Amino acid sequence: MSTLLDDAHSRLTEAYRLAEVPDEVQERLQHPRLAVTVSIPLRMDDGSLRTFAGYRVQYDDTRGPFKGGIRFHPSVAPDEVAALALWMTLKCAVVGLPFGGSKGGVAVDPKQLSRLEVERLSRGYLRALADLIGPERDIPAPDANTNPLIMAWMADEYATLHRRHVPAVITGKPVHLNGSLGREAATGRGALQVLQSWAARRGLTPGATTVAVQGFGNAGYHFARLACAAGYRIVGLSDSKGAIYSAAGFDPDPIWRRKHRNRELKGMVYCDASVCEAAQADSLSNEELLQLPVDILVLAALENQITEANAGAVQARQILEIANGPVSPGADAILAERGIPVIPDVLANAGGVTVSHFEWVQNRTGEYWEEATVNDKLAATLQREAQYVFEQAEQRGISLRAAAYLHALSRIGGAIRERGTWDYFNAGA
Numbered sequence: 001m002s003t004l005l006d007d008a009h010s011r012l013t014e015a016y017r018l019a020e021v022p023d024e025v026q027e028r029l030q031h032p033r034l035a036v037t038v039s040i041p042l043r044m045d046d047g048s049l050r051t052f053a054g055y056r057v058q059y060d061d062t063r064g065p066f067k068g069g070i071r072f073h074p075s076v077a078p079d080e081v082a083a084l085a086l087w088m089t090l091k092c093a094v095v096g097l098p099f100g101g102s103k104g105g106v107a108v109d110p111k112q113l114s115r116l117e118v119e120r121l122s123r124g125y126l127r128a129l130a131d132l133i134g135p136e137r138d139i140p141a142p143d144a145n146t147n148p149l150i151m152a153w154m155a156d157e158y159a160t161l162h163r164r165h166v167p168a169v170i171t172g173k174p175v176h177l178n179g180s181l182g183r184e185a186a187t188g189r190g191a192l193q194v195l196q197s198w199a200a201r202r203g204l205t206p207g208a209t210t211v212a213v214q215g216f217g218n219a220g221y222h223f224a225r226l227a228c229a230a231g232y233r234i235v236g237l238s239d240s241k242g243a244i245y246s247a248a249g250f251d252p253d254p255i256w257r258r259k260h261r262n263r264e265l266k267g268m269v270y271c272d273a274s275v276c277e278a279a280q281a282d283s284l285s286n287e288e289l290l291q292l293p294v295d296i297l298v299l300a301a302l303e304n305q306i307t308e309a310n311a312g313a314v315q316a317r318q319i320l321e322i323a324n325g326p327v328s329p330g331a332d333a334i335l336a337e338r339g340i341p342v343i344p345d346v347l348a349n350a351g352g353v354t355v356s357h358f359e360w361v362q363n364r365t366g367e368y369w370e371e372a373t374v375n376d377k378l379a380a381t382l383q384r385e386a387q388y389v390f391e392q393a394e395q396r397g398i399s400l401r402a403a404a405y406l407h408a409l410s411r412i413g414g415a416i417r418e419r420g421t422w423d424y425f426n427a428g429a
Helices: 004-011 013-018 023-028 078-094 115-132 148-162 186-202 218-229 252-261 286-290 329-337 351-365 371-396 400-417
Strands: 034-043 049-060 066-073 101-107 138-142 210-214 233-239 242-245 282-284 296-299 318-321
Touching (some): 004 013, 004 078, 013 400, 023 400, 034 078, 078 101, 078 351, 101 115, 186 218, 210 218, 210 286, 218 252, 233 252, 233 286
Parallel strands (some): 066 138
Antiparallel strands (some): 049 101, 233 242
């Protein structure tokens, strides 16, 4: 049975075949530079001691310091983290950021922890990996089930250990603790900007375009909110507990507010309510939402949501990946045969890391930008790179994913070539 990392490598096969880069690029990207597992002892509120497994994978730093999120989730495992770190390497290259790729996480259900336990776990993770983290070595950020406050705790722990403020060590921090304006909504905003570029090429009019969004966390919510404001009709929403549907469409904002208004915060900011309880609409299962006949199906939950088992039932006209790896390789092939284009994660969800780069730059220079400036810079970056990927796909007759990977490999390959490869060192042989 293939692992998630095997799946990630298999996606690169076509791009390696098409790319005019040294063979050494494939060799370098076959294995991560460093993969670490740590044990994090945590004193629980009742006085007992539990130990959690933490991970950090630094995949490739050819183009700059490692960059990648930290997630708290029960499914976190070495293979998953390595695959996400490889995708992060490619994502940073797709949008031209001076970063490599990394990823980290803790195998834990944070909803089962108190606020104080989450804080102690966050600081414990940072302490365990402090020697591997730094603004010029590896810069973490939020991911699934982590948020700006958790990043603030980690940045504070790093500052305590080093006895000095180092704001550029972590991005995605709260605004008043050296975070960047625009960072919280950046992943969703960036995904919408990529979709807008795609819609313009395909002749899609927002008012006549129906959208279903799987995943109503930070990225899915901000995408849905901004897409609704841009005129798209949001007809379906889902979270981990269920889904809702309304042919007339609905405004995601009041659903988000009602979903969170009466929640019991047993953990940090983890909501136990469901979208099904927050809106008057038809209730669906998550599987039924994936089969809605919509113009755009947005996947903003977790990996492997569309697989060979359900790809044949997808009725959406196109798919936008905001989550990492939500379409399996086998499903990709089925969707391609059915003429359903997939706008890939390494392009569509790059808004978060792009504004993380802006935050890192602001932290290092001490000059902070207005939110409009951040949003304008984000739009310029993603519009430029999206147009290039779409044009390459059309000109070469390849999938959008292959075109995005090809774009990433050209940049990574260029950096490897410019340090010297077999061709250079054997030129005089």
